[in-house]
Amino acid sequence: MNDPLNRNVVSAQSIPEVFGSMVFNDHVMRERLPKDTYKALKKTMELGKSLDRTIANVVANAMKDWAVEKGATHFTHWFQPMTGITAEKHDSFISPEGDTAVIMEFSGKELVKGEPDASSFPSGGLRATFEARGYTAWDPSAYAFIKDHTLCIPTVFCSYSGEALDKKTPLLRSMEVINKQALRILRLFGNTGTTRVNTTVGPEQEYFLVDDKLYRQREDLILCGRTLFGAKPPKGQELEDHYFGVIKPRVMDYMADLDQELWKLGIFAKTEHNEVAPAQHELAPIFNNTNLATDHNQLTMEIMKKVARRHGLACLLHEKPFEGINGSGKHNNWSISTNTGVNLLEPGDSPRENAQFLLFLTAVIKAVDEYQDLLRVSVASAGNDHRLGANEAPPAIVSIFLGDDLTEILDAIESGSPYSKRDAEELKVGVHILPRFPKDTTDRNRTSPFAFTGNKFEFRMLGSDLSIAGPNIILNTIVAEELSQFADVLEKAADFNTELQELIRKTISEHKRIIFNGNNYSEEWVQEAERRGLLNLKTTADALPSFIAPKNLELFTKHKIFTTTELHSRYEILMEVYCKKLHIEALTMVDMARKQILPAIAKYSSLLTKSALEKKQLTCDNACAYEVEIVKELSTDATGLLDSVRKMETDLERAENESDITARAMFYKDTVLSGMAAVRSYADHAETITAKEYWPFPNYTDLLYSL
Ligand code: ADP
Ligand code: MG
Known part of the structure; x- marks a missing residue:
């Protein structure tokens, strides 16, 4: 079908065929795996046992053939770390054959276990840096799928001592x-x-x-x-x-x-x-x-x-x-x-x-x-x-x-x-x-x-x-x-x-x-x-x-579901994320206020001031009332905004110096959040009295009615 957006639009009749076409599901497994392998794999899936290496090799090879036919060039262990989003690290299927050629290969070992260099994922102190690597292990209860030319293997993510570092492991346990x-x-x-x-x-x-x-x-x-x-x-x-x-x-x-x-x-x-x-x-x-x-x-x-x-x-x-x-x-x-x-x-x-x-x-x-x-x-x-x-x-x-x-x-x-x-x-x-x-x-x-x-x-x-x-x-x-x-x-x-x-x-x-x-x-x-x-x-x-x-x-x-250590580490991560999110928001406010909003107010005030000075040459009463009033109001807003931004900067420094995570979270809640409300109130008021063309970014009407 011709589509100006170059989407893969399919006809309504072919939806049943398209559905699940990028998933290595039960139907595909049955079709592509030798009967014995299929049975062994199903059993593993039902009992949640680990997979025998020879079976894993056969499954991996069938997966790779299927994926390559569908245009996949890479594979990845797809997992759900504590960041709340998914993570993936791509490896291609290529394997050298001689000095100049490659074949597409994917082994049972690569299917079953992966070792991303995962030292930068939040672990709440669970992984000391000297043993920073965690490993990913295939979760056969979820099907592999292809996304962006990559075969994605759903996996769990654990530390070497077996602690869960992801959201999937405790979910499966529950x-x-x-x-x-x-x-x-x-x-x-x-x-x-x-x-x-x-x-x-x-x-x-x-x-x-x-x-x-x-x-x-x-x-x-x-x-x-x-x-x-x-x-x-x-x-x-x-x-x-x-x-x-x-x-x-x-x-x-x-x-x-x-x-x-x-x-x-x-x-x-x-x-x-x-x-x-x-x-x-x-x-x-x-x-x-x-x-x-x-x-x-x-x-x-x-x-x-x-x-x-x-x-x-x-x-x-x-x-x-x-x-x-x-x-x-x-x-x-x-x-x-x-x-x-x-x-x-x-x-x-x-x-x-x-x-x-x-x-x-x-x-x-x-x-x-x-x-x-x-x-x-x-x-x-x-x-x-x-x-x-x-x-x-x-x-x-x-x-x-x-x-x-x-x-x-x-x-x-x-x-x-x-x-x-x-x-x-x-x-x-x-x-x-x-x-x-x-x-x-x-x-x-x-x-x-x-x-x-x-x-x-x-x-x-x-x-x-x-x-x-x-x-x-x-x-x-x-x-x-x-x-x-x-x-x-x-x-x-x-x-x-x-x-x-x-x-x-x-x-x-x-x-x-x-x-x-x-x-x-x-x-x-x-x-x-x-x-x-x-x-x-x-x-x-x-x-x-x-x-x-x-x-x-x-x-x-x-x-x-969680060991004591796992629970405490998760608590730390959740607290940290809360503080970091608010920290980033507060910094963004400061940045926008200093580099965009205050300069915009200054520019518009200057325009009004120039206009007022020009008008002053006329003799009629109240000629510059509008300009003067608005400039006054904007000056009040600008002063309030600058003061609250400065206070925010001091508060953020204090927050960073608070080493106790619970106290830090409370500080963000009680002090930083109300500081953000103050910064916002001056800026939002200034927005209502500034000419639209002078405001430095799209306003709510622009954003909410843009389509
Ligand atoms: P609404 O809440 O908007 O009135 P519905 O009650 O129809 O909508 O369903 C909302 C969602 O609940 C749908 O995603 C539907 O698939 C899901 N749902 C229906 N039955 C179950 C079930 N047994 N278990 C879990 N989710 C269900
Ligand atoms: Mg509902």
């Missing part, structure tokens, strides 16, 4: 743990057919698109991903005319191109629409196993940015690119599913299915209540602090929305009183069929941070930029912990149904404080939550210390 504990529960319900339980995730991804030419004129967007200056535009999102609005042709072209790039990589890109803010959009994939969903979400974010460039656009994934306009989040739809395709958070039709559903449901309720702090930590970042609690995203207080129907059922079970929609009869778990509680479409609560939506939970506190690995490590682990406690009790039960009923009743009674079906954006909820004793960890600096609280350390070490 998948194992929830598998193990959920299977214990299923066996108690007489299920012997299920051999594997996985969690599933569908992450809805929000983003902004702006014209790339404008983006490149803003140092703050380039360096920090968000605007640090910008007066409120005359039109924001108040008319609510963008949400689900007609998609503009340029954006439509972008989305079509993006879909196809994602489909080639086997990513189920499904739904695309305009979001609430001008220039804001969303992409939702069909859900997948959490491990794959995590890889796919990382790839989606990367490809969103890449495809945008091709269309003369810049894709902003920052949680809060524009002040006064909604930021972007990511809804992590999460459920638990068996290898036989049963969703364990689906109520089902029989008393047995209902009882099992209630047990999984109450496990989630207990988990969210007991580990509110960890869920909050899992979404904490400097960028997301601008959203949570800002009446556009859920508050920093974690609570669960269940809907009125399901809450009433739980109330009836707890109190042992008859359920109103049933004739004066008590609900006996495991005996009675639960009344239907249809997914409520009329009053689905969009303000809740953690909502039950019929057969899954939607964790809505994630920022758009975040790797979903972190929140899912926490979700998998905390629910696994509760399932293990339940299994401990029920495995000893003399009468299963009676003890089950009692366990569910007791759990509801002890943890129902976490359930809230009202408006989470309201001030009353903040007070009510405080009365209930729920946590309100407002910022990243407030939240992060609970990551290493004794109860959480115990949880992580019990299930072997």
Whole structure:
């Protein structure tokens, strides 16, 4: 097909062929591997064992042949270090043959293990520089794929002493743990057919698109991903005319191109629409196993940015690119599913299915209540602090929305009183069929941070930029912990149904404080939550210390998700990243203020002053009132701006000299952030009284209505 943008646009009929065409998936493996090798590999994948070298050689060779046919010249171990983005180091397939020729080669050794010179990745002190190298190891549970003429092997990244240096290793560990504990529960319900339980995730991804030419004129967007200056535009999102609005042709072209790039990589890109803010959009994939969903979400974010460039656009994934306009989040739809395709958070039709559903449901309720702090930590970042609690995203207080129907059922079970929609009869778990509680479409609560939506939970506190690995490590682990406690009790039960009923009743009674079906954006909820004793960890600096609280350390070490050292190193990294992000933002502000904004104010003031002096030669009254007033106002702004910039410079020096990381984070939160607000207020005011042609970079109207 002819396309002016030179995209690889395919016809609608060929989408099924294009889908997954760049993935070395099960279908390709079956086709290209000798039967025995295929079987051995599948077994390794299922059991999570390490791969025999001879098998690895055969697999590697088949992968290489397939990749070369598709135009790949290089391979890379693709991994997810603690930076939150993905990393890759490319090696070509070439291998010398004699002095003048090469052949394309890829060995089992290269497939299975890699040694990037990875000394510069954050390790939180885990890797002393004398043993700086970490190694990458193939994760056969995720398929290899081709991107930019490179065969990418999904890998985990560890230190030589075996400590995890990435986000993938603990995620895989958490998948194992929830598998193990959920299977214990299923066996108690007489299920012997299920051999594997996985969690599933569908992450809805929000983003902004702006014209790339404008983006490149803003140092703050380039360096920090968000605007640090910008007066409120005359039109924001108040008319609510963008949400689900007609998609503009340029954006439509972008989305079509993006879909196809994602489909080639086997990513189920499904739904695309305009979001609430001008220039804001969303992409939702069909859900997948959490491990794959995590890889796919990382790839989606990367490809969103890449495809945008091709269309003369810049894709902003920052949680809060524009002040006064909604930021972007990511809804992590999460459920638990068996290898036989049963969703364990689906109520089902029989008393047995209902009882099992209630047990999984109450496990989630207990988990969210007991580990509110960890869920909050899992979404904490400097960028997301601008959203949570800002009446556009859920508050920093974690609570669960269940809907009125399901809450009433739980109330009836707890109190042992008859359920109103049933004739004066008590609900006996495991005996009675639960009344239907249809997914409520009329009053689905969009303000809740953690909502039950019929057969899954939607964790809505994630920022758009975040790797979903972190929140899912926490979700998998905390629910696994509760399932293990339940299994401990029920495995000893003399009468299963009676003890089950009692366990569910007791759990509801002890943890129902976490359930809230009202408006989470309201001030009353903040007070009510405080009365209930729920946590309100407002910022990243407030939240992060609970990551290493004794109860959480115990949880992580019990299930072997993190060792004590790993946990502490991660805490350090998260704190460091928070401080560094704010440091870079503050420096960027100083730079823009000194080199762009103050000179612009001076230039425009000078113009006005010259004009006033000229006019002075006239005799009429008030001839220069406008010039004089504006010059005065601009002078006040310029003085305020310079003073606040100077204070910022001193503060940043103080911050750098603070050696205690927790104290440093608090200093950024309490002092640097308010300093940034001061700098911004002078600059934004000056912008509103300066002629547009004198302002040194595109303003909010330019950026938000550029397409
Ligand atoms: P919305 O939240 O916008 O109303 P939906 O409820 O249709 O949208 O679904 C949102 C996301 O939830 C989609 O990515 C979808 O694939 C995902 N999803 C649906 N079922 C599950 C499940 N069992 N596990 C995980 N994610 C799921
Ligand atoms: Mg949603």
